[in-house]
Amino acid sequence: MRPDPADREVGVGPWPGGPDAWPSDPRLDPELLAEGDRRNVVDRYRYWSVKAIVADVDARRHPxxxxxxxxxxxxxxxxxxxxxxxxxxxxxxxxxxxxxxxxxxxxxxxxxxxxxxxxxxxxxxxxxxxxxxxxxxxxxxxxxxxxxxxxxxxxxxxxxxxxxxxxxxxxxxxxxxxxxxxxxxxxxxxxxxxxxxxxxxxxxxxxxxxxx
CATH class of the missing domain: 3.40.1280.10 (SPOUT methyltransferase, trefoil knot domain)
Structure with a gap:
């Protein structure tokens, strides 16, 4: 039986292992690592801060x-x-x-x-x-x-x-x-x-x- 779409969670939960296991990547947002990332963003931007996402897209925006x-x-x-x-x-x-x-x-x-x-x-x-x-x-x-x-x-x-x-x-x-x-x-x-x-x-x- 297929799951009800309403029951599906968007995004990812907290980073496994707690703060000691967090990656050191400066693009990542500590609040999202702690609480999970349920935003409507593509998977490559999971846990990234808004500032980091904008900077990454800015590097390849179309004219x-x-x-x-x-x-x-x-x-x-x-x-x-x-x-x-x-x-x-x-x-x-x-x-x-x-x-x-x-x-x-x-x-x-x-x-x-x-x-x-x-x-x-x-x-x-x-x-x-x-x-x-x-x-x-x-x-x-x-x-x-x-x-x-x-x-x-x-x-x-x-x-x-x-x-x-x-x-x-x-x-x-x-x-x-x-x-x-x-x-x-x-x-x-x-x-x-x-x-x-x-x-x-x-x-x-x-x-x-x-x-x-």
């Missing part, structure tokens, strides 16, 4: 930035952050309101870099100064399919809000606007899902094998 407009407290930002962490993007940029609902991020915002821009104009100015083209993800008029579309290695993927899409100011500032091809009856897909598809399209072109 991809992801930005999302936040003018109506979009609930999808947490989902975007979580996916961006999974793909080790350089930064996530929140445009508009600084505050966003972190529940959907599942604490992954601790493991990546977040930057706030009060306005679209400030994001576009930052991207221009950094030499990064801004690629819009929106299914409005004039957009082209993201499938098989070459994406710049270093760039910003910019997403709009749920239902409203990208603002006119954002669309005007994009080097190009791409959409995700759909085959059903709905007008659009969830903004968090769209971000995941767009990031994965970039990964297929530029990321290479994941670390072991």
């Amino acid at each position: 991809l930035h992801v930005a999302i407009e936040n003018f109506a407290h979009d609930m999808n930002i947490g989902s975007v952050v979580r996916t961006a962490n999974a793909f080790a993007v350089a930064e996530v940029h929140v445009v508009g309101r600084r505050r966003w609902n972190r529940r959907g991020a599942m604490v992954t915002d601790r493991y990546l870099h977040l930057r706030h821009h009060p306005s679209v104009a400030e994001l576009l100015a930052w991207a221009a100064a950094a030499g990064l083209p801004v690629i819009g993800i929106d299914n409005g008029p004039g957009s082209v399919p993201i499938e098989h579309r070459p994406l710049p290695r270093a760039c910003v993927l910019l997403l709009g809000q749920e239902s409203a899409g990208l603002s006119e100011e954002a669309l005007d500032g994009c080097a190009e606007v791409l959409h995700i091809t759909q085959y059903g009856s709905t007008r659009s897909i969830n903004a968090g899902a769209a971000a995941a598809v767009a990031m994965h399209a970039w990964m297929l072109q530029h990321a290479g094998p994941a670390p072991g």
Whole structure:
């Protein structure tokens, strides 16, 4: 009989043998060694401190930035952050309101870099100064399919809000606007899902094998 998934424990318990048996690796967190590590991290990071994990990922982050407009407290930002962490993007940029609902991020915002821009104009100015083209993800008029579309290695993927899409100011500032091809009856897909598809399209072109 298969165990009930609800009964499965995530992660690992305390390091066996007590403090005298703890490894001397400075990346490890004494509190996690003592109490166990139940975080949603890959196995290679078990018992590592947050600081050590961020430093390790920083050494191999991709030159991809992801930005999302936040003018109506979009609930999808947490989902975007979580996916961006999974793909080790350089930064996530929140445009508009600084505050966003972190529940959907599942604490992954601790493991990546977040930057706030009060306005679209400030994001576009930052991207221009950094030499990064801004690629819009929106299914409005004039957009082209993201499938098989070459994406710049270093760039910003910019997403709009749920239902409203990208603002006119954002669309005007994009080097190009791409959409995700759909085959059903709905007008659009969830903004968090769209971000995941767009990031994965970039990964297929530029990321290479994941670390072991």
